[in-house]
Amino acid sequence: MRKLRAALLGSTGAVGQRYLSMLANHPSIKLEVLMGSRSAGERYGESTRWLQGEPIPGEFSSRKIAPSRPESAKECDLVFSALPAEAAAEIEPEFAEAGFGVISESSAYRMNRDVPLIIPEVNADHLSLIGPQRKKRGWKGSLVTTPNCTATGLVIVMKPLLDGFGLRRAIVTSMQAVSGAGFPGVPSLLITENVIPYIKNEEEKVAAESRKILGSRHNGSIGESSMEVAISCNRVPVIDGHVETLYGEFPGPVTPREAIDSLRKFRGPPQRLRLPSAPEQPIIVRNEPDRPQPRLDRLAGSVPGMSVVVGRVRNGIGGNSVQLTLLSHNTIRGAAGTAILTAELMEKQGFLGR
Amino acid sequence: MRKLRAALLGSTGAVGQRYLSMLANHPSIKLEVLMGSRSAGERYGESTRWLQGEPIPGEFSSRKIAPSRPESAKECDLVFSALPAEAAAEIEPEFAEAGFGVISESSAYRMNRDVPLIIPEVNADHLSLIGPQRKKRGWKGSLVTTPNCTATGLVIVMKPLLDGFGLRRAIVTSMQAVSGAGFPGVPSLLITENVIPYIKNEEEKVAAESRKILGSRHNGSIGESSMEVAISCNRVPVIDGHVETLYGEFPGPVTPREAIDSLRKFRGPPQRLRLPSAPEQPIIVRNEPDRPQPRLDRLAGSVPGMSVVVGRVRNGIGGNSVQLTLLSHNTIRGAAGTAILTAELMEKQGFLGR
């Protein structure tokens, strides 16, 4: 089988690095072009402050970094973007206009009405926005986005609770890892032996993105879900893995048993299509009272880091609510992993390739 | 003025040590007797694994540890207990029977109907249970308890919200410091770079104790408050200071402005009586978006560690709810400090002295 050829915008940053690790041995995607701005022209291994525990995959270390321009990627079928929002706002449309399928983690265009905001297990059907998007913008390519890292794990858990029981309200508190802030990110002087009860713009993003992702298609556009979210975001001294407590309210009675069943049975198109980066179980529910924990569970599942781990499923106040704790790996499921899974899905559904 | 003479049960433990620091220069209480079980007969400085940043206050270092028996305290006016629950269950009644006013942090008797569970700013009037308690148990002394460390800060914040706006429901997530688990407590192998989403029995304690403390007196007994609490307790890698997010629901509209005003204005009997350990403001509300933080705010206020610090006061979903984040020092306000403040209050109100 011919592999998809991919280019990567923002390859030297903390988020970009994850793509190299995840695509180094990917069965159907070949990462051909590493792009960067300040480091264009240099060798990847020399100009990157590599932050991962495992070394730079051999093939990439001596690769020359290409400038962040469409010509750099001209042999490629798709472009991943790990750019920060400001750069993304400017650069991503240039690639989409030049005919590339762009899959972006950046927040720049997530909330635009004609831009799909995708979690492949949750709202694969939103990819149908691509047609109208091309028409409206006059693009040969397309722009698809993936959500904020805190929203991703949360919405995967919300989906079966919404479909099965009509989840109406979610009161959430997050305890987020420092890798979510990129590099250099959070100063150690601020977070060591501490909790910071605030992450700028994060709460607004999670609330708005959740409602968009869980919205339904009507005549070629996506309506927002009416489910309501209130979230308090906190930074804690953890490297990887966002923990969230979820207090969910329903229109009628739901037992913990029923909630657990629906979470465990949840599957989406990636599982049915057996996509390479799809974990067998999008949601793993643990029975032990003291799980999930970031250090023990963030790499759980058949594709490490791609499953959301849930525990402590129990009643809330009254019978119409359920409480639980969830964990998702913020730089895998919450970033590079969901983007790669989206690429795999788009290819299977014919949205990629020029 | 003659000082109150106090004895201390459980003096060598992590909680007991705080009493020595807080009572070393106390204007009206003199800590005369340090009791211990395994270490009875030894010098305090030699047999204690001292865990505080400041040294053992000079006067106590060479003090001989007395056995945990009423005779050890016979010159004293009151007895503080920092015993673990099991030992407390057995030993505390012996002291109350022998005529001592016992003030205990232990959970052993907190939920007994005839035992006051006191936060001096919140429910000083519950001390009136002492009369019926003495009658029922045939004690010359008395037993008064103080709440769980996570409940204490939370209930102080709930009180003005309940009195002012009829707080009906509280959905809470805690991020608790490791000192709350005592010594040796939480293994570093479990909590370093991690979150543990569970603390045994803690959630039940917080829910039950909140309702008792906020309950009203009726004919000499205390009825539970009907306010409902759902809490998810988490351990985080912080030394001192419990952070809690609170989502509060009210029967009608409450604005953040109104909530802040009522929190700032809140005062209780300790403030009116100018008790030595009473902070000028039981609740400090900060305006910065990223406060309170354990490392920066746990010692805030006029009596370090005795004020609860609140921040991020904002609307919840709809107009009938308010969200906020609070911080309280778990071994000062959440333990020794509230017990000492209770002693000061009891003395002023004539409940102590033999």
Add this chain to the structure above:
Amino acid sequence: MRKLRAALLGSTGAVGQRYLSMLANHPSIKLEVLMGSRSAGERYGESTRWLQGEPIPGEFSSRKIAPSRPESAKECDLVFSALPAEAAAEIEPEFAEAGFGVISESSAYRMNRDVPLIIPEVNADHLSLIGPQRKKRGWKGSLVTTPNCTATGLVIVMKPLLDGFGLRRAIVTSMQAVSGAGFPGVPSLLITENVIPYIKNEEEKVAAESRKILGSRHNGSIGESSMEVAISCNRVPVIDGHVETLYGEFPGPVTPREAIDSLRKFRGPPQRLRLPSAPEQPIIVRNEPDRPQPRLDRLAGSVPGMSVVVGRVRNGIGGNSVQLTLLSHNTIRGAAGTAILTAELMEKQGFLGR
């Protein structure tokens, strides 16, 4: 090829758990019997507080734990021991007497003159003590030990420096991970945001064991090396990976270049015999100024966790000394990994099998 059948003493402890992970897919050793004392009779997955990031390898989870007696292992060719010293002192000889080749990480018998203390790359020839050991003790089996976790990485680095340049003195400071203290080990209340400059008995062990391992055979016994070691051991808030600074003095001039060459070229019998757990390079030398780091380098090399990583090789005072920093994974290379490598070596050399 028939696999070696192994039994494991102390299987439920923090150290024992590493064996399960490392032997789950081992090409030539099959872990057949898991032994334990308090948990004998129970299923492994139910009675073990599993502390690893990856789950219990499937085959072991429902395995019944056998009592710590020679009969439990009767179908086995060798016995690994991850027992604490006191239990080891009593139980290990019973197995050796019953005919088993026992390979132990415990400190109980390390310094006995007739017991080999082995790092396969360094002193494989010390296995020749087994003959005299059997004769002296009347054992059909044998007892072989592996060193303290802090000594292991250090001695691997010392070996080429001793052979190549006559290393005479080593002044060492360690910064050790909390996993080295087992479970529950170091309380978080003591080590969070702190350094503890002392580990009981550790400095004596490292000094004595280094000299034994680097000693030479003379007429069937092992003489101590005359190299001298002074070490200061510290505990730091790291999960896995011991860092050590080494200031080495030589009888004549040694350049950093020469030292690096000899470290990089170092190979031992495991490499020549291509043993399954032998890393291609026992010592990896990095050129970056700020390596090795525990979180980035502890799993470096072709067999994760089995290579010692060295960096910052530079001159000391005058020309006759070299300074460097080394890192070794304390529960892999410093514990289970070296024991398994020793088993592989012993089998190849005919010391195992009954």
Add this chain to the structure above:
Amino acid sequence: MRKLRAALLGSTGAVGQRYLSMLANHPSIKLEVLMGSRSAGERYGESTRWLQGEPIPGEFSSRKIAPSRPESAKECDLVFSALPAEAAAEIEPEFAEAGFGVISESSAYRMNRDVPLIIPEVNADHLSLIGPQRKKRGWKGSLVTTPNCTATGLVIVMKPLLDGFGLRRAIVTSMQAVSGAGFPGVPSLLITENVIPYIKNEEEKVAAESRKILGSRHNGSIGESSMEVAISCNRVPVIDGHVETLYGEFPGPVTPREAIDSLRKFRGPPQRLRLPSAPEQPIIVRNEPDRPQPRLDRLAGSVPGMSVVVGRVRNGIGGNSVQLTLLSHNTIRGAAGTAILTAELMEKQGFLGR
């Protein structure tokens, strides 16, 4: 008594902030002018990212920040500088030329031959360089510097060992707190659960500065000490407090007992002159095997943070060496505290005042 009026360069930075806390209630120095570059014209409390546990001392919060120019300080007697090296190189001479006594923590001029590098307990006599300095540079004022934070604690311990026993060589390993890197300083992503075995330029600074501070005056200039230092600097996840292991070699035998005695008896001019910031004991020696520890000991002594705490004093290899572990508070004794103590000394000795 008239108080000395002081101005502060670099007042808003992490180091500058310490001065405000330490000078808020100082008996003989009044901090009159806070200077800053980017924030000049703004109120201190509004433009500073305050990083200390206690709040901004009230008097300073609304103080207007003055531009970093000599005119800003014209009513002042001395100028403290907490500027980074590059800014210091340019700005400090302007103030010295304008007639101010400048006391600087910056590294810019520390190694200039005519600039005293002072630890008041160690080399107060080096202040005599001020006369030649004025002459050579044509300054009405003067420039005095204080050492690198890692050198300060180390040299205080070296001084009695050099005077008493002729310390010849010091082999040192440091474990340094993150506050030593200023703000934002070390990213949490790099240091959480990790050790970084390198701090840029630090080892060179410590070696060179130690020899200068311990050097003797000859005919108006300072000769370097011949004592030799080799140091390995490491960053560890600690907020405040640098730990260092010291292996000291002497020309003849020294017992731990003798070393302890000389450390305990050590006093300098600040103690004899009873300067306000002088701790009673510059060096506190502890007997417990597991001290000093940053979290427990960094604020030890009669002036919190100004004493160096030593422990684990024991023999090295042979009889001519001693090992020990020392701790000093890097932003108090290692920065603001030593500069303030230097000001107190200079005033007493008539080097300040215009």
